[in-house]
Amino acid sequence: MNRDANEIELLAVSKTKPVDDILAAYHAEQRHFGENYVQEGYDKTVALADYHDIVWHFIGPIQSNKTRLVAESFHWVHTISREKIAQRLNDQRPPQLPPLNVCIQMNIEQESSKSGVVDEQVYALASLVDTMPNLTLRGIMAIPSQQSDTHKRKQVLQSIADIYHKLKQQFTTVDTLSLGMSGDMGDAIAAGSTMVRVGTAIFGERLKKGTD
Ligand SMILES: *Cc1c(COP(=O)(O)O)cnc(C)c1O
Secondary structure, eight states: OOOOGGGOEEEEEOTTOOHHHHHHHHHTTOOEEEEOSHHHHHHHHHHTTTOTTOEEEEOSOOOGGGHHHHHHHOSEEEEEOOHHHHHHHHHHSOTTSOOEEEEEEEOTTOOTTSOOBOTTHHHHHHHHHHTOTTEEEEEEEEOOOOOSOHHHHHHHHHHHHHHHHHHHHHOTTOOEEEEOOTTTHHHHHHHTOSEEEESHHHHOOOOSOOOO
16 A cells, blocks of 8 residues: 555654653654643643644543643544533633644444444544534544454454545545554554554653553
């Protein structure tokens, strides 16, 4: 499969990493950064507030009592899987900011350890998000399991890509398939990912565990 590198956005996942690491990547032209923990991510957006062209993506689980900080300080959220969270982000997005870009998180393998909507649910949630004035529906995000069965892994990636293409036909704002991490970005790109979320391969192993 041939893909043009311009079609694929690199999201640098900087969770648990210090602000200096983000700045080093910034000086190497990186602009999109992903954070998983609300407080840590918020602190970084404050520390780097002078860098107006950084695009901050929230890619961690969101509890409803933490939506305000996310709505106020991030540009993107990849982990929408409940109507309640979408509604709160829409209501709490400050009016002077452009709409928050959102991806719906899918969990098509129905793993209990992960959040995300299953198959058909995505269309209902997408239709709802599409009506919210302070959110822009950009696409879907998934974290496929790292199973060793190559055929199965590709099947999962393909089903996610199929749903993405259906959504794209239905909603004109949809242009993002957030899929692929350090360990599986090659397969994800082959399947049609438009945004890979890469932490370890850019910043090295994470030593500490993040906290919310
Ligand atoms: C941590 C994380 C990543 C990056 O993972 P790496 O394996 O370090 O590249 C990507 N996406 C999500 C949702 C993550 O939580």
